[in-house]
Structure formats: C-alpha cells, structure tokens
Amino acid sequence: MTQARNTHASPAPLPAAEADLDRRSIRARTEPMTITALGDAIYEIGTEHGTTYLVDLASNRCSCPDHTYRDVRCKHLRRVAIEITEGRVPPPGKLAVECDVCGEELFVDERTVQEESHYCETHTLEPGAFVRDRETGDRLLVVHVSDRRADRVRIGESAYSVATYPNNRSYDPTDSVVGAVYPQSVEMTGRGPEPDELRVYSFPYSRLERIA
Template sequence: MTHTRTTPASLPTSETDLDRRSTRARTDPMSVTALGDSLYEVDTDHGTSYLVDLRSRRCSCPDHTFRGVRCKHLRRVAIEITEGRTPPPGRLAVECAVCGAELFVPEDETDRPHYCPLDRLEAGAFVRDRETGDRLLVVSVSDRRADHTAVGNSAYSVATYPNNREYDPADRVVGAVYPQSVSMTEAGPDPDALRVYSFPHSRLERVSGT
C-alpha cells in the first residue's frame, strides 16, 4: 500500500511553515544551556548561538527578530524543559557533589554543593569512607560548611583536616560513627562509647546494608 501525502495543496503557507518549524524544533541538532534569569543559550550545529528569553518569549534569531514568529529555538527550549532535560526558569543545572549526576537547583543556591537523592544522607544511613574504605553509620547531617567547622580543639577545620583537603570546602558536615565501636547497653547504644567523627559530605558514599 502506498501512502500519499494528503495535505491539500491549498493549505495556507503560514500553517505549513508552522508544521515545519514544529518538526525542526524537535529534530534539528541544537544544544540548550540555561544561563539563569529565564535566559537560555541555544547553540546550533552551524556554530551560531541565539539567546532565548523565556519570560518575554523572545529570541535573538532573525526568524523571531524580523519576522516575529515563535521560532524553533523558543520551541526547543520549551520542549527540553517539559522533558526535564533543561532546568525551568529560576533553576540552573549543577552536578551532584558525590557522583556528578545532573541536578536542577534554585539559581541563587549554585554556590554551595548539592547532592542527588541517592547521595543525600540522613541519620541511620550506612556509608563508605572514600579515603579508607571503612564502613560508617551516619548519626547527623548538618547545614554547616566543612571550612566553618572546627575539629575538636585542634587548629583544623573539617575542610583542612588531613585527608579532607581534596573535598569541597563548602561541603556540608556529616557526623558518623564506626558501628563496630558502638557498645550496647540495656538502654541501647552506650553514649559514652559513641565517638562521632566529622566528615565532609562528599567523602562519604552511601552503601546498602543494615
């Protein structure tokens, strides 16, 4: 069976243009980068870059500037946001501080480390120390930065402590214990035996287990 094109020849040109623009918005090779403040840079494979402002629905390309049409760049940005490949206005893409997975975060919070859902730790999580391979149990997750947190009475902060210097100084501080060191009393873990060590968050990697 042969498929023939059923589009009537009398279809208004504008409508044909619209279909074509729709298809090209989806299929043309373009890469979209969120710049913040509802601005997006769209790079085409011709080496041309256009600036799309989603809030004012403007694009710097000739199609939009001179012909006033909703060009394929504006459409592409909208498609990528809908499909979760580009952050919506007000958010920017950052990498998880532990595994590097892409995350969309509020654009005024890009100056601190972020963690993907898997790497976001909570008390009770088991983790592996990436420096020593030791298994630890998380007992606290704080909002304090590693470089603002002193280690005991020493001159070190959690960020400058030996073995921690490779990690982001803005990393959040996580308190963890060595489970094998926890001695149990009838009332539960013995608080006196519980020595809590402070780590930069991204030094600890979640592991499964109980």
C-alpha cells in the same frame, strides 16, 4: 561547586506522527542546536551556523528574525520547550550543576546555585543514612549534616580542622562536614541507646559513601 553548561547539540528524535508536524516543529526537533540555561527563564541557543539567539520563556520571546519580524513561535522557542519537557534542560527557576562527588548533572533552584556543595540523589547524605568510610571501609550512621565547610570546623581542642586532619587532606576542603557514629558501638536497651552520649566523629562529605 561546578555549574554544568546545559548544552545539548544532538537533535531530538522525531515523533511517530511526523506528518502532523508543521515545518517549524520539524526543524525544532531535527536541527542541531545547543541550549544553555542562563537563569531568569533565559536560554541561549547556538545554531549549527554559529549564530546565537536568546529565548525568554517568561515573555515567550526569541531574538531570532523569524520571531522578531514574523511574530511567530519560532523553532528556537519550540526546541527549548521540547528539551525542558524531555528533561534535558532545566525549567525556568532552575539551573544545571554537577554533583560534587560523581559529576552527574542535576537541576537545582537557581537561587541556591552559588552554594558550595550540590549532590545527586545517590550521594545525598542525611541523618539516618548508612555510609562507608572510604579510608577505612568502616560502616557508620550519619547523625548530622552541617552547612559549615571542612576547613572551617576544628576537631575538638586540637590544632586541626576537619580538612587538615591527616586522613582528610586528600578531600575537598570546601566539603560540608558530616557527623557520624559507629553503629556497632551502640547498644539498644529499653531506655534507648547505651551509652547515653555517643561519640560523634566529623568527616568531609566526600569521604563518606552512601550504602544500603
């Protein structure tokens, strides 16, 4: 699992009603800053001058002199609020991580950020999803997504784990294990699927690509 840095240096665009903004609001929107969510509603702000401040949204405080000595809502507090509102920085209680498959940034609960795998909406697999095997091109149906790692799940009575099985060795051994069946082998009858017991195959998560 890779945690994203959440830094956004580009200034946000000014709204159309620029004349209605006060000086601090204009500077909050136009000055280059980097904003990094640290967790516990704390955000690190880096300025173009190389100075770093901490914003605590839980107490609505900032460590900059403007807020500390003038007790005003400084540009840093305002900029964090803008970035959260416009979806570029995670809100309190969430942190940014990268999808383990494509690297897309997504926001997750900070209590689960240390989990081994995180997936964006496009690459999230759940029972009932149709997938393509990246190795063979075969179409499969997901029936189970495990919270166990591929290097810790054995394949039947063999000496292989899911991760060390020959066709799986190029995939991340910390991937979750996904159970899938070949739907073309299933015959639906009035009593349900035949045969009664379907053979479920185990795959590393990233070997399977979600399809429509």
